[in-house]
Amino acid sequence: MGQRRLLILAVIVCLFASSCGRELKLKHKDNHAGYNHTLVKILVEYASAVYMSDLTELFSWTCSRCDGLTKGFEVIELIVDVQNCLQGYVGVAKDLNAIIIAFRGTQEHSIQNWIEDLYWKQLDVNYPGMPDAMVHHGFFSAYHNTTIRPGILTAIQEAKEIYGDVDIMVTGHSMGGAMAAFCGLDLVVNHEAQNVQVVTFGQPRIGNAAFASYYSQLVPNTIRVTNEHDIVPHLPPYYYYFPQKTYHHFPREVFFSFRGDISVTMH
């Protein structure tokens, strides 16, 4: 467990180091519509902070990562699902004039275990109200069938009562990225949220082509940041013989490499 945490932190630290250690070059289109590198650099900090294990420091925003670009953040609610080992927080970044929601994926099982899960479990949940849209049961349930979702929704309500109808930015790394995507979609589909932006890091694929298509229409402000040395985003493999059951990434993908190159690809 400790090792896994270290691994994740290492991945995040590498990602962060590569993104802030040097000037990033855009490999392809420099002015890709909607891609805001300043914002991505801020959100990776929020996505990393959710891994901090001292909940008191996290809540009071005094943890070691709770500084710099995220200074002044006000946590509204920390949501912890002990049984499923999931964690998230909702708060307000006054400098961005936005509610920030960050998810941490499970830490209980080794990374190996849930990668194997991804390989062998089918896309066996039909996303409610979207014909032909199949999603991965595990990720869908982690958001929709745990104490995480009600906790997040209540906290957003609380934040809105204080700060009004500000923008909502949802982020997460790895499995937390998958939950962030389900959350962003949920807010748009079921809670009439406007101005929802989703930025994920090393997010695994979560649904088939039909789902990806619905998703990108409903939450167009989504950016997946991936790292070539992080194998998670490349799993599970495509199942060529069952196209309706294959996983598809969202259309917009930002690619980080450790050399600090970055590209934005549209599929």
Ligand SMILES: *[C@@H]1O[C@H](CO)[C@@H](O)[C@H](O)[C@H]1NC(C)=O
């Ligand atoms: C990028 O995001 C930052 C932080 O939210 C914001 O201040 C800036 O105006 C944005 N830039 C563009 C081009 O939207």
Ligand SMILES: *[C@@H]1O[C@H](CO)[C@@H](O)[C@H](O)[C@H]1NC(C)=O
């Ligand atoms: C939700 O969780 C409960 C208990 O953990 C389980 O029995 C049920 O099958 C789950 N539903 C879905 C759709 O995964």
